[in-house]
Amino acid sequence: EAGVAQSPRYxxxxxxxxxxxxxxxxxxxxxxxxxxxxxxxGPKLLIxxxxxxxxxxxxxxxxxxxxxxxxxxxxxLKIQPAKLEDSAVYLCASSxxxxxxxxxxxxxxxxxxVL
Amino acid sequence: AQSVTQLGSxxxxxxxxxxxxxxxxxxxxxxxLFWYVQYPNQGLQLLLKYTSAxxxxxxxxxxEAEFKKSExxxxxxxxxxxxxxxxxxFCAVSAANTGNQFYFGTGTSLTVIx
Numbered sequence: 001e002a003g004v005a006q007s008p009r010y011x012x013x014x015x016x017x018x019x020x021x022x023x024x025x026x027x028x029x030x031x032x033x034x035x036x037x038x039x040x041x042g043p044k045l046l047i048x049x050x051x052x053x054x055x056x057x058x059x060x061x062x063x064x065x066x067x068x069x070x071x072x073x074x075x076x077l078k079i080q081p082a083k084l085e086d087s088a089v090y091l092c093a094s095s096x097x098x099x100x101x102x103x104x105x106x107x108x109x110x111x112x113x114v115l
Numbered sequence: 116a117q118s119v120t121q122l123g124s125x126x127x128x129x130x131x132x133x134x135x136x137x138x139x140x141x142x143x144x145x146x147x148l149f150w151y152v153q154y155p156n157q158g159l160q161l162l163l164k165y166t167s168a169x170x171x172x173x174x175x176x177x178x179e180a181e182f183k184k185s186e187x188x189x190x191x192x193x194x195x196x197x198x199x200x201x202x203x204x205f206c207a208v209s210a211a212n213t214g215n216q217f218y219f220g221t222g223t224s225l226t227v228i229x
Binding site: 004031033040041042043044045048055056091093095099100101102103104105106107108109111 | 124147149151156157158159160161164166167168205207209211214215216217219220221222
């Protein structure tokens, strides 16, 4: 079974530029998550999708971040315009319904550096 | 709401020594608890999870964790550290009443000294 795929793996941009990240979840996983992981911290949830609907985006900075999952499979996360403090690893995870707590499976992440 | 506290942002052990990484949780409802490991430049890999079936949970790579409700703890242990265990470890909590959202701790960096 293929894992969660993310691209690109690394991205360097200048502040005020825009950037987009792509995620393809594990096949059959209805729930998809985007996390931001700042160096030295644990992952922080940005947005959670159930199929193509948003379950929670309360921590997504909506003035600059946007995300979509149009066909309920892969997803893109966009930052426009980027700020220096957006430098972080962006992790995508997916899960499926199961008894006793859903396990989230993570992709390798996209490491973003904003100069 | 749920939260997790990981005591000790850095832990060093000698190769062959006991590994103990601490995690305390807060939850108003029965929690699900997870330990993940993150190697450099990689995503998070599940080590083990607690789902109320058994208080002592065995995971991959020789790790195990014990759920102690009275202490609200879910500490991760391994009897004998290997060099390959050097990584960042994250504890996370979720619950059915919050849409199975994960709340992560700040992580513990494990160094193994040869």
